[in-house]
Amino acid sequence: MSTIEQFGYRQELQRSLGFADLMIYGLIFMVPIAPFGIFGNVFAVSHGMVALAYAVGLVAMAFTALSYAQMARAFPMAGSVYTYAGRGIAAPVGFIAGWAILLDYVLVPSLLYLVASVAMNSFIPVIPVWAWLAAFVVLNTVVNYLGIQMTARITRIMLVAELAVLAIFLVVGGVALAQGKAQTSAFTPIFESSGFTWSVVFAAASVAVLSFLGFDGISTLAEESREDARRLGRSMVAALGLAAVLFVVQTWIAALLTPNREALIANGDPAGSAFYDTAEFAGGHWLSVLTAVATAVAWGFANSLVAQAATSRLLFAMARDRQLPSFLAKVDAKHKVPVNATLVVAVISLVLGIYMSTRTNGIGELASLVNFGAMFAFLLLHVAVVVHYMIRQRSTNWLAHLVVPVLGFAVLVAVVYNQNVAAQWVGGIWLAVGLIILAVTYVIGRRPVLPSEVK
Template structure:
């Protein structure tokens, strides 16, 4: 039995059942998402062609070994995915890493994990919306990019407010479109390679141009892992996932309704990472073989790096493919933001349900079954950040430089939570050294290495956000202690 001040992950709230302590009676989410829906949300947030925007940068950093960079990055992120799969079985709730850190490390660490993840979940959609606005402005220059950016926020927010199923269906259509464009690129690239041959050696995307450089590959990996941010959002839908093995009318999963989302979410997190890794490796390998500029040339001309993938598509195949990829990125970025906004809403909902944020955001709309106020709160913050950045020439640089530290810090606490729950607190009958110590330690090492490689701006913003979170935590702790000593039952709970 957990201490009164600790969460009890063995009895989390579930849709249609009793809510967490302090939650409102209508705080249950509906189990409507299938395994396919979870994969759709994960791949949407990641984006199947995520390497397009940083292809040139990674080519230059890795000395041409971009494909091996993504192979290594997939393995590196697999440690985090595995830790998610471990903890979602412990606490299958909407709060994701906020809930997991509470379980493994305690209330304070849980708040810090949720607070740091909030920075990422609110700003990554803003970056995606800005990408969409920039791409649409390039296609329709007469309309300013901030207008396209704001329009993308409004449209996707309305879809999220309609309900998780409606958003999942729309997301599936867009994801199918993105995958179709990727297939067109792959087929066209293979055709050019067969008929005209490669611009580079067939092994160069794996070994690099000239001598292989381990340090260069690792430096590029620290950037490439950021392409995967988003697969973890799947865990936010644990209370809305259906167990496909549950009998009709029966509680889902072996542990009943409270465990319903654990198995499909764990499988979806791992599956999504593997799928993304394969897609990233294939497209970067083909693009690297056809690239008109070498890695050294890209390194010498940084201004060419951002358009390197588009330039490759245009030079090797034709302008039609370049425009097709650009249009796909414009639409895909907006729907990546849709998935991110949905995940942000669930995080805010879970933290509000635990009285860590204003309780109004813990309400679930009776008609749509979504946390409407939490979604609108996330949408407002994202809209302000995205439009602000869209109206500045350096807006993208400012946003993109700070979005990652929050997620990476939360990942670090996730790995620590696995060790805390299974090994320190010994909540499992037989803690496994490999699964519950070695894997999370390696994952933590990867996270620390990436944070160290982050820009000074990102580190500064992350540190300031952390300090603000610690102040908020201290205030909340003081209020609860004051409520207890003052004779008020439950403090602010």
């Protein structure tokens, strides 16, 4: 089993997580009921073919998960795609990959906190959005500071609660279908000839893929896993596969029961209530309230809890390599967590979340930016697999080290090409800033350099 000492690092974080902990962490990061919150948007963009959009999103992420698993075996360290691109290709490429995925990781907690806070404010308006947001941030920061084991225990409880709510919706939805409440044929959520085009499908997948982001967060816990690197990779694939089944099933049932289908396709879902309206149609107001509150708690506490943990590990890894300020690499002596990185993520989430809550379409603006950074970083991940294994190692495993990454790269290009134009522009600007920073580091003589492997 490879150790991080082989790559010039000291083991500072606590190794305490098993296979089940890692898989549950990934499931919570993805959120088993994630489609609840973005169902209306995916429905509108896909012209009602929601289940197909999630199936295509699964294909894109499945190739990426397999590439992650290969790189986790080669480089069992924290840092996710930053580490894999840096070690697999070159340190400067790793910096760009890390910089790209930071756009996803840093914004995701803010987005999650904001969505949850707006939802809670709709039920308890006497407490303003900013107060809900601050409460979520403080709660999650305390839990993360107490150590990764505390985070793992909390996520197990939250996963059970989310699955219970999902089971209730599936049962009630199934009963509603049996009673003849379906608004369309059984195959429409999978394929509708009048609305099908590949551009529609990939555009919808670019939105649906938001629900899958999080399986990769497992890789950020490589230095806190007591499993070998192969089982770390398997936990990513297992979490992704299980989440995909849940996503397709729940969106298929919801799409069959969605009232006012034509209006939703034509006008979109600006209020974000399409799923809850469908739940009310299927089972009554109580089900609408249950699914809405579950979404708020899942996004604002469970999902943002693990998102904050993953982001802090990415900052820690980059700072340890002197590619971000060194104070972010400080590890708490008692709890064995990157304490300064955890606090920085909390502050950014709080400030950005409160600011975006004052904007007319703050949630939409944040959501449109989250996917771009991850997709670009995943493209570099696939390249890293080919460079490291096929070129450097002369691998003969053509399927895992050439076919899978090439197909994954091609699918992701199609997804990125069909993304929101504003997200493409802002994402492009973000990457340009990263390239400028990289150029400056060369000018001042501090180009990215990773600790050398001990021979």
